Amino acid sequence: MKTIVEIIKEKLLEYSKKDGYDRWNNHIKYVFQNAQELAMKRNADMEICELAALFHDMSMVAEFGPKEEHPKYGAQMAHSILTELGYPKEKTELVEKCVLHHSTDWNGSRDTMEEKIIADADAIAHFDKIPGLFYLAYAKRKLPLEEGTEFVKNKLIGDYNKLSPQSQKELKERFDNIMRVLFVN
Ligand SMILES: [Fe+2]
Protein backbone atom coordinates (compact mmCIF):
# COMPACT_ATOMS: atom_id res chain seq x y z
CA MET A 1 0.00 0.00 0.00
CA LYS A 2 1.20 3.47 -0.84
CA THR A 3 1.95 5.89 1.96
CA ILE A 4 0.14 9.24 2.11
CA VAL A 5 3.43 10.97 1.19
CA GLU A 6 3.78 8.79 -1.93
CA ILE A 7 0.20 9.51 -2.94
CA ILE A 8 0.66 13.29 -2.61
CA LYS A 9 4.00 13.18 -4.43
CA GLU A 10 2.34 11.39 -7.35
CA LYS A 11 -0.39 14.01 -7.42
CA LEU A 12 2.18 16.80 -7.49
CA LEU A 13 4.17 15.18 -10.29
CA GLU A 14 0.96 14.73 -12.23
CA TYR A 15 0.31 18.48 -12.02
CA SER A 16 3.98 19.19 -12.87
CA LYS A 17 3.60 17.51 -16.23
CA LYS A 18 0.96 20.00 -17.27
CA ASP A 19 2.88 23.02 -16.07
CA GLY A 20 5.61 24.23 -18.49
CA TYR A 21 8.16 24.88 -15.74
CA ASP A 22 9.60 21.83 -13.99
CA ARG A 23 9.04 23.07 -10.46
CA TRP A 24 9.68 19.65 -8.97
CA ASN A 25 13.22 19.24 -10.30
CA ASN A 26 14.08 22.92 -10.03
CA HIS A 27 12.74 23.63 -6.58
CA ILE A 28 10.30 21.39 -4.72
CA LYS A 29 12.54 18.33 -4.61
CA TYR A 30 15.16 20.40 -2.75
CA VAL A 31 12.57 21.77 -0.34
CA PHE A 32 11.45 18.17 0.27
CA GLN A 33 15.01 16.98 0.96
CA ASN A 34 15.76 19.96 3.21
CA ALA A 35 12.52 19.42 5.11
CA GLN A 36 13.45 15.76 5.71
CA GLU A 37 16.91 16.71 6.89
CA LEU A 38 15.64 19.44 9.22
CA ALA A 39 12.83 17.23 10.58
CA MET A 40 15.46 14.66 11.50
CA LYS A 41 17.81 17.20 13.10
CA ARG A 42 15.08 19.04 15.01
CA ASN A 43 13.10 15.98 16.02
CA ALA A 44 9.98 17.25 14.26
CA ASP A 45 7.12 15.27 12.75
CA MET A 46 8.59 13.80 9.57
CA GLU A 47 5.30 13.08 7.82
CA ILE A 48 3.93 16.60 8.43
CA CYS A 49 7.16 18.11 7.10
CA GLU A 50 7.19 15.87 4.02
CA LEU A 51 3.56 16.60 3.21
CA ALA A 52 3.92 20.33 3.77
CA ALA A 53 7.00 20.42 1.51
CA LEU A 54 4.98 18.72 -1.24
CA PHE A 55 2.01 21.03 -0.79
CA HIS A 56 3.85 24.32 -0.18
CA ASP A 57 3.97 25.48 -3.82
CA MET A 58 1.44 23.03 -5.25
CA SER A 59 -1.15 25.68 -6.09
CA MET A 60 1.34 27.32 -8.47
CA VAL A 61 2.06 23.99 -10.15
CA ALA A 62 -1.65 23.28 -10.40
CA GLU A 63 -2.27 26.88 -11.51
CA PHE A 64 -4.91 27.26 -8.83
CA GLY A 65 -5.37 30.88 -7.70
CA PRO A 66 -3.06 33.88 -8.18
CA LYS A 67 0.67 33.26 -7.67
CA GLU A 68 0.97 36.01 -5.01
CA GLU A 69 -1.54 34.16 -2.88
CA HIS A 70 -0.16 30.68 -3.49
CA PRO A 71 0.31 29.88 0.24
CA LYS A 72 -3.41 30.46 0.85
CA TYR A 73 -4.48 28.43 -2.18
CA GLY A 74 -1.92 25.74 -1.39
CA ALA A 75 -3.34 25.42 2.12
CA GLN A 76 -6.81 25.05 0.60
CA MET A 77 -5.55 22.27 -1.67
CA ALA A 78 -3.91 20.51 1.28
CA HIS A 79 -7.17 20.76 3.19
CA SER A 80 -9.40 19.34 0.49
CA ILE A 81 -7.02 16.64 -0.76
CA LEU A 82 -6.02 15.36 2.68
CA THR A 83 -9.60 15.47 3.96
CA GLU A 84 -10.77 13.52 0.94
CA LEU A 85 -8.10 10.90 1.60
CA GLY A 86 -9.30 10.55 5.20
CA TYR A 87 -6.12 11.96 6.72
CA PRO A 88 -6.60 12.92 10.42
CA LYS A 89 -8.03 16.39 10.97
CA GLU A 90 -5.43 17.63 13.49
CA LYS A 91 -2.56 16.56 11.24
CA THR A 92 -4.22 18.13 8.21
CA GLU A 93 -4.44 21.41 10.12
CA LEU A 94 -0.73 21.27 10.91
CA VAL A 95 0.12 20.76 7.23
CA GLU A 96 -2.18 23.64 6.27
CA LYS A 97 -0.46 25.99 8.72
CA CYS A 98 2.97 25.08 7.33
CA VAL A 99 1.80 25.83 3.79
CA LEU A 100 0.02 29.04 4.77
CA HIS A 101 3.05 30.44 6.61
CA HIS A 102 5.93 29.20 4.43
CA SER A 103 6.65 32.31 2.41
CA THR A 104 9.36 34.88 3.29
CA ASP A 105 6.55 37.43 2.87
CA TRP A 106 4.74 35.99 5.88
CA ASN A 107 5.18 38.45 8.74
CA GLY A 108 3.11 36.68 11.39
CA SER A 109 4.37 34.06 13.79
CA ARG A 110 5.22 30.44 13.07
CA ASP A 111 4.15 28.55 16.16
CA THR A 112 5.18 24.98 15.43
CA MET A 113 8.59 23.50 14.70
CA GLU A 114 7.18 22.12 11.45
CA GLU A 115 6.16 25.61 10.25
CA LYS A 116 9.66 26.91 10.93
CA ILE A 117 11.16 23.92 9.13
CA ILE A 118 9.15 24.44 5.94
CA ALA A 119 9.99 28.15 5.82
CA ASP A 120 13.69 27.33 6.29
CA ALA A 121 13.61 24.41 3.84
CA ASP A 122 12.07 26.68 1.19
CA ALA A 123 14.68 29.43 1.63
CA ILE A 124 17.60 26.98 1.78
CA ALA A 125 16.38 25.44 -1.51
CA HIS A 126 17.45 28.67 -3.25
CA PHE A 127 21.03 27.93 -2.17
CA ASP A 128 20.69 24.43 -3.59
CA LYS A 129 19.71 25.72 -7.02
CA ILE A 130 21.48 29.05 -7.52
CA PRO A 131 21.42 28.76 -11.35
CA GLY A 132 17.64 28.87 -11.00
CA LEU A 133 17.92 32.39 -9.55
CA PHE A 134 20.12 33.54 -12.44
CA TYR A 135 17.63 32.01 -14.83
CA LEU A 136 14.89 34.01 -13.15
CA ALA A 137 16.93 37.22 -13.31
CA TYR A 138 18.25 37.02 -16.88
CA ALA A 139 15.92 34.75 -18.81
CA LYS A 140 12.59 35.45 -17.17
CA ARG A 141 12.93 39.06 -15.98
CA LYS A 142 15.43 39.96 -18.73
CA LEU A 143 17.50 42.10 -16.38
CA PRO A 144 20.79 43.66 -17.52
CA LEU A 145 24.01 42.10 -16.16
CA GLU A 146 24.52 44.34 -13.12
CA GLU A 147 20.88 44.42 -12.10
CA GLY A 148 20.59 40.66 -12.45
CA THR A 149 23.66 40.20 -10.26
CA GLU A 150 22.20 42.50 -7.62
CA PHE A 151 18.87 40.71 -7.83
CA VAL A 152 20.44 37.30 -7.12
CA LYS A 153 22.69 38.70 -4.40
CA ASN A 154 19.82 40.44 -2.62
CA LYS A 155 17.61 37.39 -2.94
CA LEU A 156 20.23 35.16 -1.29
CA ILE A 157 20.97 37.69 1.46
CA GLY A 158 17.23 38.14 2.07
CA ASP A 159 16.69 34.38 2.25
CA TYR A 160 19.58 33.96 4.64
CA ASN A 161 18.42 36.78 6.92
CA LYS A 162 14.95 35.31 7.18
CA LEU A 163 16.12 31.87 8.28
CA SER A 164 15.62 30.76 11.87
CA PRO A 165 18.69 31.50 14.02
CA GLN A 166 19.51 27.79 14.15
CA SER A 167 19.45 27.36 10.37
CA GLN A 168 21.47 30.56 9.93
CA LYS A 169 24.17 29.10 12.11
CA GLU A 170 24.15 25.80 10.22
CA LEU A 171 24.26 27.50 6.81
CA LYS A 172 26.76 30.23 7.71
CA GLU A 173 29.90 28.68 6.23
CA ARG A 174 28.18 27.69 3.01
CA PHE A 175 26.54 31.11 2.71
CA ASP A 176 29.87 32.93 3.17
CA ASN A 177 31.55 30.67 0.60
CA ILE A 178 28.78 31.21 -1.94
CA MET A 179 28.91 34.99 -1.52
CA ARG A 180 32.70 34.96 -1.85
CA VAL A 181 32.66 32.89 -5.02
CA LEU A 182 29.79 34.64 -6.79
CA PHE A 183 30.17 38.27 -5.85
CA VAL A 184 33.65 39.77 -5.93
CA ASN A 185 33.60 43.52 -5.44
FE1 LIG B 1 6.19 29.40 -2.07
Ligand SMILES: [Fe+2]
Ligand atom coordinates in the same frame (compact mmCIF):
# COMPACT_ATOMS: atom_id res chain seq x y z
FE1 LIG C 1 8.91 27.22 -2.55
